[in-house]
Amino acid sequence: VHIEPIADHPELIPALARWHLAEWGHKSPARTQATAERRLRGHLRTDGIPLTLVALEDGRPLGSAALVCQDMRTRPELTPWLADVVVDPGLRRRGIGSLLVRSTLAKARELGVARLYLYTPDQERLYARFGFEVLERTEYRGESVVIMRAAP
Numbered sequence: 001v002h003i004e005p006i007a008d009h010p011e012l013i014p015a016l017a018r019w020h021l022a023e024w025g026h027k028s029p030a031r032t033q034a035t036a037e038r039r040l041r042g043h044l045r046t047d048g049i050p051l052t053l054v055a056l057e058d059g060r061p062l063g064s065a066a067l068v069c070q071d072m073r074t075r076p077e078l079t080p081w082l083a084d085v086v087v088d089p090g091l092r093r094r095g096i097g098s099l100l101v102r103s104t105l106a107k108a109r110e111l112g113v114a115r116l117y118l119y120t121p122d123q124e125r126l127y128a129r130f131g132f133e134v135l136e137r138t139e140y141r142g143e144s145v146v147i148m149r150a151a152p
């Protein structure tokens with residue numbers, strides 16, 4: 001399994017956008033396949049934020065994760081964020097999500113990020129394994145979430 005920037009694989013944008021819609025479309029009803037693809041086309045860089053990393057095996061995408069400047073409109077003062085971590089539903093619990101988190105942290109470190117944030121409704125344990133600490137528990141878009149922070 002390789003981790004590469006989506007900048008090197010723009011042809012994978014439609015597949016990643018489908019995952020994003022399937023996981024989070026209900027939270028952002030305005031989001032469509034087209035808007036999800038447009039968001040990802042804004043991630044075609046390797047040396048700055050926003051960017052997306054993709055896990056690949058034999059050219060096939062297994063999952064992806066992003067670094068973005070803003071992810072929570074109620075917390076504009078916090079930046080940047082680890083966001084959009086997703087693994088193909090048929091390939092979960094094999095370590096691919098962990099590999100993506102580790103790789104995104106390494107990329108953040110490379111970019112000089114001192115503090116990285118995320119929020120999650122249900123994956124606190126996964127992120128805690130990588131040094132993310134709970135900053136706050138709050139409600140966001142109708143669900144209980146935890147905001148976490150790590151020094152990459």
Ligand SMILES: CC(C)(COP(=O)(O)OP(=O)(O)OC[C@H]1O[C@@H](n2cnc3c(N)ncnc32)[C@H](O)[C@@H]1OP(=O)(O)O)[C@@H](O)C(=O)NCCC(=O)NCCS
Binds near residue numbers: 085088093096098099
């Ligand atoms: C969250 C998500 C990205 C995790 O991806 P993943 O590839 O399943 O992650 P991992 O395999 O690294 O870890 C998941 C679990 O599998 C376990 N695991 C990892 N490798 C394993 C293996 N070889 N055999 C059995 N279990 C394994 C991990 O210990 C972990 O367990 P725990 O967190 O319940 O303690 C994935 O479930 C997903 O896409 N969910 C939907 C989108 C989402 O919720 N994203 C996060 C938003 S904050």
